[in-house]
Amino acid sequence: MQHDYTIGELRPDQELAAFALVRSVAPTFGERDWEALFDEVRNWRCLNICDHAGRVRGLGVFRIVMHPEAGMMMDVPIFIALSAANQNEIAESLFAGLQGCATGCQFIRVWNAVPKSLKELEDPSFFRRWDHGLIYRLASDPMSPALQ
Numbered sequence: 001m002q003h004d005y006t007i008g009e010l011r012p013d014q015e016l017a018a019f020a021l022v023r024s025v026a027p028t029f030g031e032r033d034w035e036a037l038f039d040e041v042r043n044w045r046c047l048n049i050c051d052h053a054g055r056v057r058g059l060g061v062f063r064i065v066m067h068p069e070a071g072m073m074m075d076v077p078i079f080i081a082l083s084a085a086n087q088n089e090i091a092e093s094l095f096a097g098l099q100g101c102a103t104g105c106q107f108i109r110v111w112n113a114v115p116k117s118l119k120e121l122e123d124p125s126f127f128r129r130w131d132h133g134l135i136y137r138l139a140s141d142p143m144s145p146a147l148q
Contacts, residue, residue: 010046033118
């Protein structure tokens with residue numbers, strides 16, 4: 001069964017619904033932390049996927065950064081796909097949308113678990129680690145020293 005979903009940047013009128021989605025999987029992620037994500041100096045972006053009724057069904061919070069070993073990388077600490085009947089389609093569509101935003105990146109890293117707070121999300125020592133999350137290679141040449 002094909003569903004009608006729209007994907008795009010999170011709009012201000014969708015922020016509360018997206019926050020509720022985050023809290024459903026990370027109850028300790030606070031409202032102040034969520035609001036701070038939208039500070040322009042932090043460079044976080046949010047891609048969401050909505051159903052035909054406008055309900056937020058998926059969310060990807062990301063930023064493009066230079067990883068010390070992997071090079072340019074899209075770091076995705078929050079990736080949520082929620083549906084009782086169609087979770088796979090939502091996840092696939094959301095990941096495809098993220099790929100479209102990853103121009104110039106060699107990798108996309110989707111974290112294993114949603115961070116508990118903004119502090120954890122922005123912890124530089126955790127960011128530098130290469131042992132957590134799904135690492136998806138976008139560029140095959142030249143090969144990053146991180147995976148050689």
